[in-house]
Amino acid sequence: MTVRAGRHAVGRHAVGRHAVGRTGAPDGPRTGRRALLALVVGGLSSGGNLLLAITVTRLESVSGLGQFALAFSFYIVGSGLVRSTVTDTVLTTGIGVVGSAARRAILLGIVGGALVGAAGAAYGSPYLLFAGLALPGLVLYDYTKAVAVGIGAPSAALAQEIAWAALTGCAVLAGLLRVIDVPYVFALWAFGGGLIGVVVAARCRYALMPGWRVGRAETRVAAGFGAQFLLTTGSAQLALTAVALFAGTAVVGALSAGRTLLGPVNLVLSTAATLILPQLARTRAASDAVRTRAAVRLALLVAAAVLPLTIAVALLPDAVGRELLGANWTVARSLLVLLALESLLTVPATIGFAGLRVEQASRRAIVLGVLLGGLRVPVVVAGAVLFGAPGAAGALVVLALASAVAWGGSYLLLLRDRAAAPAPVVQPA
Numbered sequence: 001m002t003v004r005a006g007r008h009a010v011g012r013h014a015v016g017r018h019a020v021g022r023t024g025a026p027d028g029p030r031t032g033r034r035a036l037l038a039l040v041v042g043g044l045s046s047g048g049n050l051l052l053a054i055t056v057t058r059l060e061s062v063s064g065l066g067q068f069a070l071a072f073s074f075y076i077v078g079s080g081l082v083r084s085t086v087t088d089t090v091l092t093t094g095i096g097v098v099g100s101a102a103r104r105a106i107l108l109g110i111v112g113g114a115l116v117g118a119a120g121a122a123y124g125s126p127y128l129l130f131a132g133l134a135l136p137g138l139v140l141y142d143y144t145k146a147v148a149v150g151i152g153a154p155s156a157a158l159a160q161e162i163a164w165a166a167l168t169g170c171a172v173l174a175g176l177l178r179v180i181d182v183p184y185v186f187a188l189w190a191f192g193g194g195l196i197g198v199v200v201a202a203r204c205r206y207a208l209m210p211g212w213r214v215g216r217a218e219t220r221v222a223a224g225f226g227a228q229f230l231l232t233t234g235s236a237q238l239a240l241t242a243v244a245l246f247a248g249t250a251v252v253g254a255l256s257a258g259r260t261l262l263g264p265v266n267l268v269l270s271t272a273a274t275l276i277l278p279q280l281a282r283t284r285a286a287s288d289a290v291r292t293r294a295a296v297r298l299a300l301l302v303a304a305a306v307l308p309l310t311i312a313v314a315l316l317p318d319a320v321g322r323e324l325l326g327a328n329w330t331v332a333r334s335l336l337v338l339l340a341l342e343s344l345l346t347v348p349a350t351i352g353f354a355g356l357r358v359e360q361a362s363r364r365a366i367v368l369g370v371l372l373g374g375l376r377v378p379v380v381v382a383g384a385v386l387f388g389a390p391g392a393a394g395a396l397v398v399l400a401l402a403s404a405v406a407w408g409g410s411y412l413l414l415l416r417d418r419a420a421a422p423a424p425v426v427q428p429a
Contacts, residue, residue: 137194
């Protein structure tokens, strides 16, 4: 059955028990309005996470900041894995029922949270422990928000973000007033987001018991998407963990201090990815020329949105940097240009990565992921060990350039190859 967004698909701002259609992109709010609401949602998310990161950066030591960076990165990996294996499967292929698909999100969140929480308990890191405990709720939050933005009612995602931003503001205020210690600011942020995710899912009548009840075809699609994600973003997390082991958490803290100011850029890119998949999917039946123009146009639009932000961060005055990051501005200042360039180079890679998913070119994507992921860990660790945080940042730029060429070029080549393939010959009866 084909789902239609709005009142018919989502009931009370949710897709709920209705199945996602298999015959094309669902109807819903106009593309321009949906994109505008998605940007507002992304802006709120960016603001809340930036406020959290700035607060931790101001109040923590460089080593403690490194622990926070690892915990937040594991949250990004956990929510990204769920988005790849569950949410993107729904958004791009229309497989499964949105309400019951939440069970898979919760299952992955529980497994990942147990691993992260165990690592936090073993190493005595409150940040990792809190992230692991809150991860099931956080991935459910991300799932409900992404579905609302992509095929449901974006106003529901907006309400979620307003509520979480308010909770984050209260936690940050308590931290700045020294009412609570810095790790508990992170705890309030994490558990607040997780609680909102559970409440929204319950109101949408999503299934909340963990499980994985899908057929082999759906599982293969989900596994392909998940493998692609782990070989890209997952390898970035592995590289960050390896840097902490071989070069120390202080280097990770320095990178985190620089990336804190680029939080809005990266979250705009994350929000854009939610819109890129449905947009590219709408052109799947068109000619290669139309699909190529759509990909280029999307890349230019996203780049135009993030370029002013990257320039502003790279040229940030010292007075503003000290006000935002406190003593950690000293270690972040020399990394800003390199980290801003890395974020900008992410745009063509994001378009190409999404395009290969839409084309369901899992084998090609996995090969690229293995090659790029295999380079990421040794290159970043070598840069960090030899030259410290600037060396790690320079290595990240080189890898971002390689990713942009590999993912973007591979998608365009795939479109060209499929256009050049001869049409099947129909034998006369």
